[in-house]
Amino acid sequence: MEKDIQITYLEEGPETVSVLARWYYEEWGRNVPGRTLDTAREKVMQSAGNKEIPLTLVCFREGKPVGTAGIDTADMKTHPELSPWMVSVYVEPEHRGKGLGTALCERVKEEFRRLGVDKAYLFTFDRESLYTRLGWKTILREEYRGEQVAIMRLDL
Numbered sequence: 346m347e348k349d350i351q352i353t354y355l356e357e358g359p360e361t362v363s364v365l366a367r368w369y370y371e372e373w374g375r376n377v378p379g380r381t382l383d384t385a386r387e388k389v390m391q392s393a394g395n396k397e398i399p400l401t402l403v404c405f406r407e408g409k410p411v412g413t414a415g416i417d418t419a420d421m422k423t424h425p426e427l428s429p430w431m432v433s434v435y436v437e438p439e440h441r442g443k444g445l446g447t448a449l450c451e452r453v454k455e456e457f458r459r460l461g462v463d464k465a466y467l468f469t470f471d472r473e474s475l476y477t478r479l480g481w482k483t484i485l486r487e488e489y490r491g492e493q494v495a496i497m498r499l500d501l
Contacts, residue, residue: 355401356394412436414449
C-alpha cells in the first residue's frame, strides 16, 4: 500500500465534501434520473460529522483525498430488508491497484464491528472478485439500474 495514507471520518476533513460529491456523481449518479451534483453533495453531507450510521470515511494521501467508503442503512430500494450496507467505495484512478480500496474496506469492517453489526451488505456492478477476496459472499444476482449486480453479505 502507498505510504503516507490516513483514513479518517469525513468530519475530520469537511473540506472534502465537494470532491466526494463529484466522485459520487461521476461514478454512480450520472445515469440515475433525478441525480445531480447537488443531490450528491446532500448525500455526502448527511454522513458528515457522524460516527454512527450513516458515516463516510476518507482516505488521504499527503493531505489530499484519494478515496472514500461509507456505511449506510440502505443502498438498494429493491432490498429494504437488508441493512446496513458498505457503500460508495471509490479510489481515484491514478491511485488504484495500490491497496487503498482494500484498506478502506478493512476500515469499514472495523467500523461495522465497532457499531455491533453482525451482518453487512453491499452490491457491486464489477468488483465481485475483490469483495470475495475480502471475505464477502455473493447471496444474490439481479438486474439493478439496467445492469447485472452481485449482492454480497459479510458475516462479522
